[in-house]
Amino acid sequence: MLAKRIIPCLDVKDGQVVKGVQFRNHEVVGEIIALAERYRDEGADELVFYDITASSDGRSVDRSWISRIAAVLDIPFCVAGGIRSLDEARQVLANGADKISINSPALENPDLIDRLAAEFGNQCVVAGIDSRREGDDWYVYQYTGDETRTKATRRRTLDWAQEVVTRGAGEIVLNCMNQDGMRQGYDVEQLRAVRERVSVPLIASGGAGALEHFAAAFREARVDGALAASVFHKQVLTVGEVKSYLRDQGIAVRL
Amino acid sequence: MIVLVDSGVANLASVVAALRRLGAEPVVSAEAEVLKKADRVILPGVGAAAAAMAQIRDKNLIEPLRGLTQPVLGICLGMQLLFEGSDESGGTDGLGILPGRVELLPASSDTPVPHMGWNQLDIVAPAHPLLRDVAHGAYVYYVHSYAAPVSPVTVASTRYGAPFTAVAAQRNFMGCQFHPERSGDVGSRILRNFLEL
Numbered sequence: 001m002l003a004k005r006i007i008p009c010l011d012v013k014d015g016q017v018v019k020g021v022q023f024r025n026h027e028v029v030g031e032i033i034a035l036a037e038r039y040r041d042e043g044a045d046e047l048v049f050y051d052i053t054a055s056s057d058g059r060s061v062d063r064s065w066i067s068r069i070a071a072v073l074d075i076p077f078c079v080a081g082g083i084r085s086l087d088e089a090r091q092v093l094a095n096g097a098d099k100i101s102i103n104s105p106a107l108e109n110p111d112l113i114d115r116l117a118a119e120f121g122n123q124c125v126v127a128g129i130d131s132r133r134e135g136d137d138w139y140v141y142q143y144t145g146d147e148t149r150t151k152a153t154r155r156r157t158l159d160w161a162q163e164v165v166t167r168g169a170g171e172i173v174l175n176c177m178n179q180d181g182m183r184q185g186y187d188v189e190q191l192r193a194v195r196e197r198v199s200v201p202l203i204a205s206g207g208a209g210a211l212e213h214f215a216a217a218f219r220e221a222r223v224d225g226a227l228a229a230s231v232f233h234k235q236v237l238t239v240g241e242v243k244s245y246l247r248d249q250g251i252a253v254r255l
Numbered sequence: 256m257i258v259l260v261d262s263g264v265a266n267l268a269s270v271v272a273a274l275r276r277l278g279a280e281p282v283v284s285a286e287a288e289v290l291k292k293a294d295r296v297i298l299p300g301v302g303a304a305a306a307a308m309a310q311i312r313d314k315n316l317i318e319p320l321r322g323l324t325q326p327v328l329g330i331c332l333g334m335q336l337l338f339e340g341s342d343e344s345g346g347t348d349g350l351g352i353l354p355g356r357v358e359l360l361p362a363s364s365d366t367p368v369p370h371m372g373w374n375q376l377d378i379v380a381p382a383h384p385l386l387r388d389v390a391h392g393a394y395v396y397y398v399h400s401y402a403a404p405v406s407p408v409t410v411a412s413t414r415y416g417a418p419f420t421a422v423a424a425q426r427n428f429m430g431c432q433f434h435p436e437r438s439g440d441v442g443s444r445i446l447r448n449f450l451e452l
Contacts, residue, residue, distance in 0.1 A: 171371065199367045
Protein backbone atom coordinates (compact mmCIF):
# COMPACT_ATOMS: atom_id res chain seq x y z
CA MET A 1 0.00 0.00 0.00
CA LEU A 2 1.27 3.46 -0.86
CA ALA A 3 2.36 5.15 2.39
CA LYS A 4 1.31 8.61 3.45
CA ARG A 5 4.41 10.80 3.54
CA ILE A 6 5.74 12.95 6.37
CA ILE A 7 7.91 15.70 4.94
CA PRO A 8 9.96 18.07 7.09
CA CYS A 9 10.54 21.35 5.30
CA LEU A 10 13.74 23.27 5.73
CA ASP A 11 13.58 26.94 4.82
CA VAL A 12 17.08 27.98 3.80
CA LYS A 13 18.24 31.57 4.04
CA ASP A 14 21.89 32.55 3.53
CA GLY A 15 22.95 28.92 3.88
CA GLN A 16 21.19 28.24 7.19
CA VAL A 17 17.85 26.77 8.11
CA VAL A 18 15.41 29.39 9.38
CA LYS A 19 11.77 29.48 10.37
CA GLY A 20 9.32 32.34 10.59
CA VAL A 21 5.73 32.76 11.70
CA GLN A 22 3.24 33.49 8.93
CA PHE A 23 6.25 33.97 6.65
CA ARG A 24 7.76 36.74 8.85
CA ASN A 25 10.43 37.28 11.50
CA HIS A 26 12.75 34.46 10.55
CA GLU A 27 15.03 32.97 13.15
CA VAL A 28 17.92 30.56 12.61
CA VAL A 29 17.07 27.02 13.69
CA GLY A 30 20.09 25.04 12.54
CA GLU A 31 22.65 23.90 10.01
CA ILE A 32 21.39 22.30 6.77
CA ILE A 33 23.24 18.99 6.74
CA ALA A 34 22.85 18.33 10.47
CA LEU A 35 19.09 18.87 10.30
CA ALA A 36 18.75 16.84 7.11
CA GLU A 37 20.55 13.92 8.75
CA ARG A 38 18.46 14.21 11.89
CA TYR A 39 15.20 14.04 9.96
CA ARG A 40 16.41 11.17 7.82
CA ASP A 41 17.31 9.24 10.99
CA GLU A 42 13.90 10.00 12.51
CA GLY A 43 12.21 8.39 9.49
CA ALA A 44 11.25 11.33 7.27
CA ASP A 45 9.92 10.11 3.92
CA GLU A 46 11.18 13.07 1.96
CA LEU A 47 12.70 16.50 2.62
CA VAL A 48 11.99 19.84 1.02
CA PHE A 49 14.55 22.62 0.97
CA TYR A 50 13.23 26.06 0.18
CA ASP A 51 15.63 28.88 -0.55
CA ILE A 52 13.09 31.35 0.71
CA THR A 53 14.89 34.48 -0.38
CA ALA A 54 15.74 33.38 -3.90
CA SER A 55 12.59 34.45 -5.72
CA SER A 56 12.03 37.70 -3.93
CA ASP A 57 15.67 38.70 -4.43
CA GLY A 58 15.39 37.94 -8.14
CA ARG A 59 18.28 35.48 -8.01
CA SER A 60 18.43 31.74 -8.31
CA VAL A 61 18.96 29.27 -5.53
CA ASP A 62 22.49 28.99 -4.11
CA ARG A 63 23.27 25.42 -5.07
CA SER A 64 26.49 24.67 -3.20
CA TRP A 65 24.59 22.74 -0.53
CA ILE A 66 22.53 20.54 -2.88
CA SER A 67 25.28 18.10 -3.73
CA ARG A 68 26.30 17.93 -0.07
CA ILE A 69 22.73 16.95 0.79
CA ALA A 70 22.64 14.39 -2.03
CA ALA A 71 25.78 12.80 -0.65
CA VAL A 72 24.28 12.16 2.80
CA LEU A 73 20.58 11.55 2.09
CA ASP A 74 19.17 8.16 1.13
CA ILE A 75 15.62 9.48 0.86
CA PRO A 76 14.26 11.74 -1.87
CA PHE A 77 14.48 15.50 -1.60
CA CYS A 78 13.03 18.45 -3.40
CA VAL A 79 14.64 21.84 -3.94
CA ALA A 80 12.71 25.05 -4.35
CA GLY A 81 13.69 28.64 -4.75
CA GLY A 82 13.80 30.88 -7.75
CA ILE A 83 14.20 28.18 -10.41
CA ARG A 84 13.37 30.22 -13.51
CA SER A 85 14.75 28.25 -16.42
CA LEU A 86 15.35 24.78 -17.79
CA ASP A 87 19.07 25.21 -17.28
CA GLU A 88 18.67 26.09 -13.62
CA ALA A 89 16.36 23.12 -13.11
CA ARG A 90 18.81 20.83 -14.90
CA GLN A 91 21.65 21.91 -12.62
CA VAL A 92 19.59 21.34 -9.48
CA LEU A 93 18.60 17.86 -10.66
CA ALA A 94 22.14 17.06 -11.81
CA ASN A 95 23.41 17.94 -8.34
CA GLY A 96 21.22 15.17 -6.98
CA ALA A 97 17.81 16.68 -6.16
CA ASP A 98 14.92 14.38 -7.05
CA LYS A 99 12.38 17.09 -7.65
CA ILE A 100 12.19 20.80 -8.20
CA SER A 101 9.42 22.94 -6.82
CA ILE A 102 8.43 26.17 -8.48
CA ASN A 103 6.19 28.82 -7.06
CA SER A 104 6.70 32.55 -7.79
CA PRO A 105 8.41 31.97 -11.17
CA ALA A 106 5.44 29.85 -12.28
CA LEU A 107 3.15 32.76 -11.49
CA GLU A 108 5.38 35.12 -13.47
CA ASN A 109 5.53 32.71 -16.38
CA PRO A 110 3.06 29.78 -16.23
CA ASP A 111 4.54 28.30 -19.42
CA LEU A 112 7.63 27.38 -17.38
CA ILE A 113 5.66 24.48 -15.87
CA ASP A 114 4.91 23.05 -19.33
CA ARG A 115 8.52 23.31 -20.40
CA LEU A 116 9.91 21.78 -17.20
CA ALA A 117 7.42 18.89 -17.38
CA ALA A 118 8.22 18.23 -21.03
CA GLU A 119 11.95 18.23 -20.37
CA PHE A 120 12.20 16.36 -17.04
CA GLY A 121 8.85 14.57 -16.68
CA ASN A 122 5.96 15.64 -14.51
CA GLN A 123 7.10 13.40 -11.65
CA CYS A 124 9.87 15.84 -10.78
CA VAL A 125 7.94 19.08 -11.21
CA VAL A 126 6.22 20.22 -8.03
CA ALA A 127 4.04 23.32 -7.92
CA GLY A 128 4.20 25.22 -4.64
CA ILE A 129 1.15 27.37 -4.03
CA ASP A 130 1.02 29.97 -1.25
CA SER A 131 -2.61 30.59 -0.54
CA ARG A 132 -4.58 32.77 1.86
CA ARG A 133 -8.25 32.96 2.66
CA GLU A 134 -10.01 36.18 1.66
CA GLY A 135 -13.69 36.27 2.44
CA ASP A 136 -15.13 32.94 1.43
CA ASP A 137 -12.50 32.05 -1.16
CA TRP A 138 -8.74 31.45 -1.34
CA TYR A 139 -6.22 33.46 -3.36
CA VAL A 140 -2.64 32.86 -4.44
CA TYR A 141 0.24 34.94 -3.04
CA GLN A 142 3.62 35.59 -4.60
CA TYR A 143 7.14 36.38 -3.28
CA THR A 144 6.22 35.17 0.19
CA GLY A 145 9.88 34.70 1.18
CA ASP A 146 10.29 38.44 1.79
CA GLU A 147 7.53 40.14 3.75
CA THR A 148 8.28 43.52 2.17
CA ARG A 149 7.69 42.14 -1.32
CA THR A 150 4.90 39.62 -0.74
CA LYS A 151 2.00 40.39 -2.98
CA ALA A 152 -1.46 39.10 -3.63
CA THR A 153 -2.17 37.85 -7.12
CA ARG A 154 -5.72 37.95 -8.39
CA ARG A 155 -5.66 34.22 -9.02
CA ARG A 156 -8.11 31.98 -7.20
CA THR A 157 -6.27 29.09 -5.57
CA LEU A 158 -8.66 26.46 -6.95
CA ASP A 159 -8.23 27.76 -10.51
CA TRP A 160 -4.46 27.93 -10.23
CA ALA A 161 -4.24 24.42 -8.75
CA GLN A 162 -6.15 23.07 -11.72
CA GLU A 163 -4.03 25.06 -14.17
CA VAL A 164 -0.67 23.87 -12.82
CA VAL A 165 -1.80 20.24 -13.14
CA THR A 166 -3.05 20.80 -16.69
CA ARG A 167 0.33 22.32 -17.50
CA GLY A 168 2.16 19.27 -16.18
CA ALA A 169 2.91 19.66 -12.46
CA GLY A 170 3.11 16.18 -10.94
CA GLU A 171 2.49 17.27 -7.37
CA ILE A 172 1.12 20.26 -5.46
CA VAL A 173 2.34 21.60 -2.13
CA LEU A 174 -0.39 23.84 -0.77
CA ASN A 175 0.96 26.31 1.78
CA CYS A 176 -1.99 27.62 3.74
CA MET A 177 -0.56 30.97 4.81
CA ASN A 178 -3.09 31.80 7.50
CA GLN A 179 -1.94 28.72 9.37
CA ASP A 180 1.81 28.95 8.69
CA GLY A 181 3.93 28.55 11.82
CA MET A 182 0.87 28.81 14.08
CA ARG A 183 0.74 25.11 14.94
CA GLN A 184 -3.05 25.29 15.12
CA GLY A 185 -3.70 22.59 12.52
CA TYR A 186 -3.78 22.30 8.74
CA ASP A 187 -6.51 24.09 6.80
CA VAL A 188 -8.49 20.93 6.17
CA GLU A 189 -11.32 22.75 4.42
CA GLN A 190 -9.02 24.36 1.88
CA LEU A 191 -7.04 21.17 1.35
CA ARG A 192 -10.22 19.23 0.76
CA ALA A 193 -11.38 21.80 -1.79
CA VAL A 194 -8.11 21.46 -3.73
CA ARG A 195 -8.11 17.66 -3.32
CA GLU A 196 -11.49 17.53 -5.05
CA ARG A 197 -10.16 19.54 -8.00
CA VAL A 198 -6.89 17.77 -8.76
CA SER A 199 -5.79 14.15 -9.08
CA VAL A 200 -2.02 14.57 -8.59
CA PRO A 201 -0.45 14.01 -5.16
CA LEU A 202 -1.35 16.84 -2.79
CA ILE A 203 0.90 17.82 0.11
CA ALA A 204 -0.55 19.76 3.05
CA SER A 205 1.62 22.58 4.36
CA GLY A 206 1.16 25.15 7.12
CA GLY A 207 -0.19 24.74 10.61
CA ALA A 208 0.96 21.36 11.92
CA GLY A 209 1.35 21.50 15.68
CA ALA A 210 -0.04 18.32 17.17
CA LEU A 211 -0.40 14.65 16.29
CA GLU A 212 -4.12 14.98 15.52
CA HIS A 213 -3.42 17.63 12.90
CA PHE A 214 -1.58 15.11 10.75
CA ALA A 215 -4.32 12.51 11.07
CA ALA A 216 -6.98 15.11 10.19
CA ALA A 217 -5.19 16.13 7.00
CA PHE A 218 -4.84 12.52 5.86
CA ARG A 219 -8.29 11.39 6.90
CA GLU A 220 -10.46 14.44 6.21
CA ALA A 221 -8.64 16.02 3.27
CA ARG A 222 -7.16 12.79 1.82
CA VAL A 223 -3.80 14.43 1.19
CA ASP A 224 -0.84 12.25 0.17
CA GLY A 225 1.73 13.90 2.37
CA ALA A 226 2.02 16.36 5.20
CA LEU A 227 4.77 18.91 5.31
CA ALA A 228 5.82 20.57 8.55
CA ALA A 229 8.63 22.76 9.77
CA SER A 230 8.47 24.47 13.15
CA VAL A 231 6.86 21.53 14.95
CA PHE A 232 9.87 19.43 13.96
CA HIS A 233 12.55 22.12 14.18
CA LYS A 234 11.49 23.02 17.73
CA GLN A 235 11.21 19.34 18.61
CA VAL A 236 7.61 19.66 19.72
CA LEU A 237 7.20 16.34 17.90
CA THR A 238 9.61 14.02 16.15
CA VAL A 239 8.89 12.47 12.77
CA GLY A 240 8.94 9.06 14.44
CA GLU A 241 6.29 10.06 16.99
CA VAL A 242 4.03 11.34 14.22
CA LYS A 243 4.40 8.16 12.19
CA SER A 244 3.82 5.83 15.14
CA TYR A 245 0.70 7.77 16.00
CA LEU A 246 -0.58 7.59 12.43
CA ARG A 247 0.07 3.86 12.27
CA ASP A 248 -1.96 3.41 15.48
CA GLN A 249 -4.72 5.41 13.80
CA GLY A 250 -4.77 2.94 10.93
CA ILE A 251 -3.06 5.24 8.43
CA ALA A 252 -0.43 3.58 6.21
CA VAL A 253 3.02 4.94 6.95
CA ARG A 254 6.54 3.66 6.41
CA LEU A 255 8.05 2.67 9.75
CA MET B 256 35.17 -1.96 -10.56
CA ILE B 257 31.54 -0.85 -10.67
CA VAL B 258 30.51 0.99 -13.80
CA LEU B 259 27.45 3.20 -14.09
CA VAL B 260 26.27 3.40 -17.66
CA ASP B 261 26.07 7.03 -18.70
CA SER B 262 22.99 6.95 -20.90
CA GLY B 263 22.97 10.73 -21.00
CA VAL B 264 19.51 11.10 -19.44
CA ALA B 265 19.97 9.53 -16.01
CA ASN B 266 20.19 11.18 -12.65
CA LEU B 267 23.56 9.66 -11.82
CA ALA B 268 24.47 11.83 -8.83
CA SER B 269 22.21 10.10 -6.34
CA VAL B 270 23.26 6.60 -7.44
CA VAL B 271 26.93 7.58 -7.25
CA ALA B 272 26.40 9.00 -3.76
CA ALA B 273 24.57 5.87 -2.58
CA LEU B 274 27.38 3.59 -3.81
CA ARG B 275 29.98 5.82 -2.16
CA ARG B 276 28.11 5.57 1.13
CA LEU B 277 28.62 1.81 0.81
CA GLY B 278 32.34 2.29 0.28
CA ALA B 279 32.33 1.71 -3.48
CA GLU B 280 33.89 4.09 -5.99
CA PRO B 281 31.80 3.82 -9.16
CA VAL B 282 33.09 4.80 -12.58
CA VAL B 283 30.68 6.55 -14.94
CA SER B 284 31.19 5.51 -18.55
CA ALA B 285 29.52 5.01 -21.91
CA GLU B 286 32.46 3.05 -23.36
CA ALA B 287 31.77 -0.55 -24.37
CA GLU B 288 35.29 -1.63 -23.39
CA VAL B 289 34.93 -0.17 -19.90
CA LEU B 290 31.58 -1.89 -19.42
CA LYS B 291 33.01 -5.21 -20.54
CA LYS B 292 35.81 -5.05 -17.97
CA ALA B 293 33.57 -4.04 -15.06
CA ASP B 294 32.88 -6.41 -12.16
CA ARG B 295 29.37 -5.00 -11.95
CA VAL B 296 27.32 -2.73 -14.16
CA ILE B 297 24.47 -0.45 -13.13
CA LEU B 298 22.10 0.97 -15.71
CA PRO B 299 20.29 3.90 -14.10
CA GLY B 300 17.63 5.90 -15.80
CA VAL B 301 15.22 8.74 -15.43
CA GLY B 302 13.14 10.19 -18.22
CA ALA B 303 11.53 8.68 -21.28
CA ALA B 304 12.30 5.21 -22.66
CA ALA B 305 12.60 6.29 -26.30
CA ALA B 306 15.10 9.05 -25.47
CA ALA B 307 17.18 6.69 -23.36
CA MET B 308 17.21 3.96 -26.03
CA ALA B 309 18.19 6.54 -28.65
CA GLN B 310 21.18 7.52 -26.50
CA ILE B 311 22.18 3.88 -25.98
CA ARG B 312 21.90 3.25 -29.72
CA ASP B 313 23.92 6.37 -30.59
CA LYS B 314 26.64 5.26 -28.21
CA ASN B 315 26.69 1.78 -29.79
CA LEU B 316 25.91 0.16 -26.47
CA ILE B 317 23.02 -2.15 -27.39
CA GLU B 318 25.11 -5.22 -28.23
CA PRO B 319 27.73 -4.60 -25.52
CA LEU B 320 24.96 -4.37 -22.88
CA ARG B 321 23.26 -7.53 -24.15
CA GLY B 322 26.55 -9.39 -24.02
CA LEU B 323 27.43 -8.61 -20.40
CA THR B 324 28.03 -11.67 -18.22
CA GLN B 325 28.77 -9.98 -14.89
CA PRO B 326 25.98 -8.86 -12.51
CA VAL B 327 23.94 -6.03 -14.08
CA LEU B 328 21.36 -3.95 -12.23
CA GLY B 329 18.87 -1.73 -14.02
CA ILE B 330 17.24 0.96 -11.90
CA CYS B 331 13.80 2.42 -12.70
CA LEU B 332 13.88 3.29 -16.41
CA GLY B 333 17.16 1.35 -16.60
CA MET B 334 15.24 -1.74 -15.53
CA GLN B 335 12.49 -1.08 -18.06
CA LEU B 336 15.07 -0.91 -20.85
CA LEU B 337 16.11 -4.51 -20.08
CA PHE B 338 12.73 -5.72 -21.37
CA GLU B 339 11.73 -6.28 -25.00
CA GLY B 340 9.97 -2.99 -25.34
CA SER B 341 7.88 -0.29 -23.76
CA ASP B 342 4.54 1.24 -24.62
CA GLU B 343 5.88 4.65 -23.61
CA SER B 344 5.77 7.43 -26.23
CA GLY B 345 3.87 5.35 -28.76
CA GLY B 346 6.06 2.31 -28.34
CA THR B 347 9.80 1.75 -28.35
CA ASP B 348 12.09 -1.26 -28.48
CA GLY B 349 14.09 -2.18 -25.41
CA LEU B 350 17.28 -4.17 -25.05
CA GLY B 351 15.33 -7.42 -25.15
CA ILE B 352 17.31 -9.06 -22.38
CA LEU B 353 14.30 -9.84 -20.19
CA PRO B 354 11.09 -11.22 -21.71
CA GLY B 355 7.99 -9.05 -21.71
CA ARG B 356 6.89 -5.56 -22.41
CA VAL B 357 6.63 -2.49 -20.16
CA GLU B 358 3.13 -1.01 -19.93
CA LEU B 359 1.47 2.13 -18.63
CA LEU B 360 0.21 1.73 -15.06
CA PRO B 361 -3.60 1.75 -14.97
CA ALA B 362 -4.69 5.10 -13.50
CA SER B 363 -7.75 5.54 -11.32
CA SER B 364 -8.96 8.13 -8.84
CA ASP B 365 -7.39 6.03 -6.07
CA THR B 366 -4.20 5.41 -8.00
CA PRO B 367 -3.10 8.51 -9.88
CA VAL B 368 -0.19 8.10 -12.29
CA PRO B 369 2.74 8.71 -11.87
CA HIS B 370 2.99 6.31 -8.97
CA MET B 371 5.01 8.38 -6.58
CA GLY B 372 6.10 7.62 -3.04
CA TRP B 373 6.86 4.74 -0.69
CA ASN B 374 5.19 1.43 -1.42
CA GLN B 375 5.65 -2.13 -0.23
CA LEU B 376 7.48 -5.12 -1.65
CA ASP B 377 5.72 -8.46 -1.93
CA ILE B 378 8.57 -10.88 -2.23
CA VAL B 379 7.81 -13.64 -4.70
CA ALA B 380 11.14 -15.39 -4.66
CA PRO B 381 12.75 -14.98 -1.24
CA ALA B 382 15.71 -17.05 -2.29
CA HIS B 383 17.02 -14.40 -4.64
CA PRO B 384 20.28 -13.02 -3.21
CA LEU B 385 19.49 -9.45 -4.31
CA LEU B 386 16.73 -9.43 -1.66
CA ARG B 387 18.69 -11.06 1.16
CA ASP B 388 17.55 -9.62 4.53
CA VAL B 389 14.80 -7.57 2.87
CA ALA B 390 11.50 -8.14 4.68
CA HIS B 391 8.20 -8.91 3.01
CA GLY B 392 6.25 -5.64 3.14
CA ALA B 393 9.37 -3.44 3.25
CA TYR B 394 8.83 0.05 1.84
CA VAL B 395 10.78 1.35 -1.15
CA TYR B 396 10.58 4.63 -3.05
CA TYR B 397 8.89 4.80 -6.46
CA VAL B 398 8.59 7.48 -9.13
CA HIS B 399 7.27 6.06 -12.40
CA SER B 400 4.34 5.79 -14.78
CA TYR B 401 5.27 2.56 -16.61
CA ALA B 402 6.09 -0.88 -15.27
CA ALA B 403 6.54 -4.49 -16.33
CA PRO B 404 3.64 -6.85 -15.57
CA VAL B 405 4.25 -9.70 -13.16
CA SER B 406 5.92 -12.57 -15.06
CA PRO B 407 8.27 -15.52 -14.46
CA VAL B 408 11.21 -13.08 -14.09
CA THR B 409 9.48 -11.28 -11.18
CA VAL B 410 11.18 -11.84 -7.83
CA ALA B 411 9.23 -9.13 -5.99
CA SER B 412 6.08 -7.25 -6.88
CA THR B 413 4.30 -4.14 -5.64
CA ARG B 414 0.60 -3.47 -5.72
CA TYR B 415 -0.66 -0.14 -7.05
CA GLY B 416 -4.15 -0.83 -8.26
CA ALA B 417 -2.79 -4.07 -9.71
CA PRO B 418 0.54 -5.75 -8.96
CA PHE B 419 3.54 -5.00 -11.16
CA THR B 420 7.16 -6.21 -11.22
CA ALA B 421 9.14 -4.43 -8.52
CA VAL B 422 12.27 -6.56 -8.86
CA ALA B 423 13.12 -8.75 -11.82
CA ALA B 424 15.99 -11.17 -12.23
CA GLN B 425 17.14 -13.60 -14.87
CA ARG B 426 20.66 -15.02 -14.94
CA ASN B 427 23.06 -12.09 -14.31
CA PHE B 428 20.52 -9.40 -15.17
CA MET B 429 18.48 -7.76 -12.42
CA GLY B 430 16.30 -4.71 -12.18
CA CYS B 431 14.51 -2.59 -9.56
CA GLN B 432 11.54 -0.49 -10.62
CA PHE B 433 11.96 1.62 -7.45
CA HIS B 434 14.97 3.76 -6.56
CA PRO B 435 17.21 1.82 -4.14
CA GLU B 436 19.44 4.90 -3.86
CA ARG B 437 16.47 6.77 -2.37
CA SER B 438 14.89 3.94 -0.40
CA GLY B 439 16.59 4.40 2.97
CA ASP B 440 17.99 1.36 4.75
CA VAL B 441 16.06 -1.11 2.59
CA GLY B 442 17.52 0.38 -0.57
CA SER B 443 21.03 0.41 0.88
CA ARG B 444 20.61 -3.26 1.77
CA ILE B 445 19.64 -4.11 -1.82
CA LEU B 446 22.58 -2.16 -3.27
CA ARG B 447 24.92 -3.84 -0.79
CA ASN B 448 23.51 -7.24 -1.79
CA PHE B 449 24.19 -6.36 -5.42
CA LEU B 450 27.78 -5.39 -4.60
CA GLU B 451 28.26 -8.69 -2.75
CA LEU B 452 26.80 -10.98 -5.45
